Amino acid sequence: MTQSEFRRVYQADPEGVWAAPGRVNLIGEHTDYNDGFVMPFALPHTTTAAVSRRTDGLLRLHSSNAPAPVAELRIADLEPGTADGWTGYPAGVLWALRGAGHHITGADIHYDSTVPVGAGLSSSAALEVVTALALSDLYELGLQRWQLARLCQRAENVFVGAPTGIMDQTASACCQPGHALYLDTRDLSQRQIPFDLAAEGLRLLVVDTRVKHAHSDGAYGERRRGCEEAAAALGVVALRDIPHDELDAALGRLADDGLRRLVRHIVTENHRVEQVVERLEAGDTRAIGPVLTAGHASLRDDFRISCAELDLAVETALSSGALGARMTGGGFGGSAIALVEDAATDKVTEAITGAFAAENHLAPRVFTAVPGAGARRID
Structure with missing residues (x-):
């Protein structure tokens, strides 16, 4: 073609x-x-x-x-x-x-x-x-x-x-x-990191909410500028340099609640990445579910980049049996992911589709994500 x-x-x-x-x-x-x-x-x-x-x-x-x-x-x-x-x-x-x-x-x-x-x-x-x-x-x-x-x-x-x-x-x-x-x-x-969900009887569903967003919109840039401002106020090159066990002390040095929220998300999110790596390498894939869900709460409440459709997708996935769920990507729309048992795939998919219809949202596109290859020449 x-x-x-x-x-x-x-x-x-x-x-x-x-x-x-x-x-x-x-x-x-x-x-x-x-x-x-x-x-x-x-x-x-x-x-x-x-x-x-x-x-x-x-x-x-x-x-x-x-x-x-x-x-x-x-x-x-x-x-x-x-x-x-x-x-x-x-x-x-x-x-x-x-x-x-x-x-x-x-x-x-x-x-x-x-x-x-x-x-x-x-x-x-x-x-x-x-x-x-x-x-x-x-x-x-x-x-x-x-x-x-x-x-x-x-x-x-x-x-x-x-x-x-x-x-x-x-x-x-x-x-x-x-x-x-x-x-x-x-x-x-x-x-x-090996990530073969099918071998463990699991699937990762992607829920495209069909709410469009653009990274060049001002809200994304505002979050980035806020993180840079917070790093400067804390005297570090980047928020990555705040250790997880020193988070409370760092937050105590910031008077602005908006900056505190940004810092809390970045520091805890870095920690969540390390938790997921540890659990995958230990062969405990199902245990990453709660970490994914905690990540969504942080993005929703601290970074404040979720939206009604993303929250609905996550909440419905969890209430219908998903092991964990969160928004993925830059936010303000886009997609959510849900870690599910293979046998629960249809149930979770139907629940999300039904919930969107009940709220008069556009019908979401739901599909299974399988880790693929990076860029390559094909002909």
Whole structure:
């Protein structure tokens, strides 16, 4: 499909096809821009890109998911604010690559994607990473996966203007099938933690509430600025530097209740990531359920980024038998996750669907998340 669409649009064969996945974050929300710990895994849902090089300084972009004429950009003119909508993400990647000193003379790209947009599953990171990997391969840049992630983050932060951390891009670039990625976002050290739920009679359900959000909206940036303000007030580089056993003392040094709430979430969330890693490595997967649920309460009450639909999904999942549940992603909409016994899958799914109908919400999309592969060349 991607190759044939490339031929239709550009009247030529692509030089190759690449894929990069969306992600689910198992635990570790908003900790990445605080130099903390996260634990995402890749979804089987991917963005694919058929790509060929150009030599005339043009970047031409087309997507099956956003029917429109081919967008044509001169790469010499790329600066923040010069590309609108979805095209800003791949344009930003090329801008970031060139800004890092890599010689790229243009490209024709056609995209197709199965990653739900606006669902908190990192559709933007998948778009960025597949572009970066394809250009790195075609132009023989020799970039490592963590370097691609850093450049993609710069594209999103500076070119697009969304103040995201490094988790999404690293997950899309680096995750492995059957594993969750335990990532230290300060130095990008990582461990692949086995996460084979099916072998244990478990499933992780994703509930896409279909409430759309954008990370570039002001509320996300406000949380990030508040965390930075709190870190400065506490005399640390980042909130990651507050040990969990020193949290109460740190909170006592802050007069602003809003900052106290932000600090409490980040410090306890880092601790929750470590708890999940310990329980998974000990083979006690079911015991991560209460940790996930505690994470949702923290995001709802301290970080205050949940919404009625997310809370309903979590509360209904728990009341119908889920072992644990929480919102996942940046918040203000998007998706929730629920850890369930395999035998309870239908019951939990039907309960959530019924609860949304009773509240006159849009019907949620519920599916099972299976840890997939990170970015790769597929043709």
